[in-house]
Amino acid sequence: MTISVLVVCLGNICRSPMGEAVLRNEALKRGITNIHVDSAGTAAAHIGEDPDERTIEVCGTKSVPISHSARQVRASDFTSFDYILAADGSNLRALERHVGRREGSKAVVRLWGSYLPDNKPIQDPYYGGLDGFTEVYEQCVKLSNAFLDEVAGKKSYGDNSTDGTRCHRAGMEDTP
Numbered sequence: 752m753t754i755s756v757l758v759v760c761l762g763n764i765c766r767s768p769m770g771e772a773v774l775r776n777e778a779l780k781r782g783i784t785n786i787h788v789d790s791a792g793t794a795a796a797h798i799g800e801d802p803d804e805r806t807i808e809v810c811g812t813k814s815v816p817i818s819h820s821a822r823q824v825r826a827s828d829f830t831s832f833d834y835i836l837a838a839d840g841s842n843l844r845a846l847e848r849h850v851g852r853r854e855g856s857k858a859v860v861r862l863w864g865s866y867l868p869d870n871k872p873i874q875d876p877y878y879g880g881l882d883g884f885t886e887v888y889e890q891c892v893k894l895s896n897a898f899l900d901e902v903a904g905k906k907s908y909g910d911n912s913t914d915g916t917r918c919h920r921a922g923m924e925d926t927p
Contacts, residue, residue: 754902755787757828758863759846760838763792763821766873766887767838768802770863772810772817773891774898783903790819791828793845797821803877805884813888826851829858836863836898839872866897 758770767790775788800821801807810817828835829851835858837843843862846852852860864871873890876883 753785753787755832756834756836757832758788758790758836759793759824759842761792761794761842761875762797763790764797764800764803765806765877766875767792768817768819769806769810769887770838770891771819772815773888774895776815777892777895778899781899783899791822791824793824793842795823798823805881808881809884809888824849829856832858834858835860837861838863863894863898866894866901
């Protein structure tokens with residue numbers, strides 16, 4: 752079974768497309784191939800735009816592939832994704848108020864930072880320099896691994912797993 756994750760920030764050009772790229776990359780490094788990762792924004796200001804050039808630059812220097820066109824969160828995201836991870840409290844509140852959340856949502860909606868003990872939000876680097884984007888990248892790596900540890904287990908697994916590892920998703924187990 753595929754795990755589906757939507758990473759959400761405000762405009763979907765800085766934090767969430769970087770989070771999408773980093774989460775997908777960290778999963779692949781672990782051999783996790785049955786994961787679908789996307790990103791979206793709670794606002795509509797940047798629909799159709801590429802990620803911020805600093806997001807692309809940081810991902811490029813870390814050899815993390817990134818390709819995304821900004822979009823806004825849709826009501827259908829709450830029924831098509833298993834997990835919706837908010838970059839910060841403001842976006843988490845917007846997700847909790849979203850009409851899709853009230854219409855039979857299956858998604859677990861959480862602050863992405865809640866997967867680590869410090870529960871830190873991802874600060875918006877948009878109005879700062881490249882250093883802020885590097886900090887977001889480093890935080891996304893930590894959060895990706897914490898999320899994968901909780902959701903997929905600490906061992907690597909994939910569609911062709913032969914070591915008996917299991918995928919844990921929303922309290923259910925899928926055997927390989």
